[in-house]
Amino acid sequence: QGPKTDIEATNTLMTRMPTDTAPDRLLAEVHYYTPYNFTLMTEDQDWGNQFYYWGSGYHSATDTAHNATWGEEDAVDSLFRLTKQQFVDRGIPVVVGEFGAIRRDNLTGEALALHLASRAYYLKYVTRQANANGILPFYWDNGALANLGFGLFDRRTNTVFDPQALSALLQGASE
Numbered sequence: 001q002g003p004k005t006d007i008e009a010t011n012t013l014m015t016r017m018p019t020d021t022a023p024d025r026l027l028a029e030v031h032y033y034t035p036y037n038f039t040l041m042t043e044d045q046d047w048g049n050q051f052y053y054w055g056s057g058y059h060s061a062t063d064t065a066h067n068a069t070w071g072e073e074d075a076v077d078s079l080f081r082l083t084k085q086q087f088v089d090r091g092i093p094v095v096v097g098e099f100g101a102i103r104r105d106n107l108t109g110e111a112l113a114l115h116l117a118s119r120a121y122y123l124k125y126v127t128r129q130a131n132a133n134g135i136l137p138f139y140w141d142n143g144a145l146a147n148l149g150f151g152l153f154d155r156r157t158n159t160v161f162d163p164q165a166l167s168a169l170l171q172g173a174s175e
Helices: 007-013 073-086 109-132 163-174
Strands: 028-032 094-099 135-137
Touching: 007 028, 007 073, 028 073, 073 109, 073 135, 094 109, 109 135, 109 163
Parallel strands: 028 094, 094 135
Antiparallel strands: none
């Protein structure tokens, strides 16, 4: 695993791999939760607000305080490009062992619809860009189905709980 499993810290600090005692068995593993304000942050802070809306074409015209102000497509592209150059291009496989964005079911109406659409776009974009850079992404389904959860599947009923997110992941993987 990269330092703190953080993709940025890994790109900066993990300049070499440990000695591989079994040839061709090592890989690098990171997590991707950029930007934190969109993926994991659960309440506004004095240093910054939560981002409910992420990505080009998904910002709110009425709730501008919760639009992403950093960490959008250009950050995904840059961080995955750096990871590719540092590892994949040198023959070292990379796994994103966790990534995702919480579902903010506490929003209502147009705000909720726009959030869910931007979240689906985020999942599709991150999946597509990881694959485009030779990185294998794994979505973090923690089983949580309530507000601020990551769950895709209802494990009690063996059904798909979040078809929009699942569809976005599958679309990103197939592009």
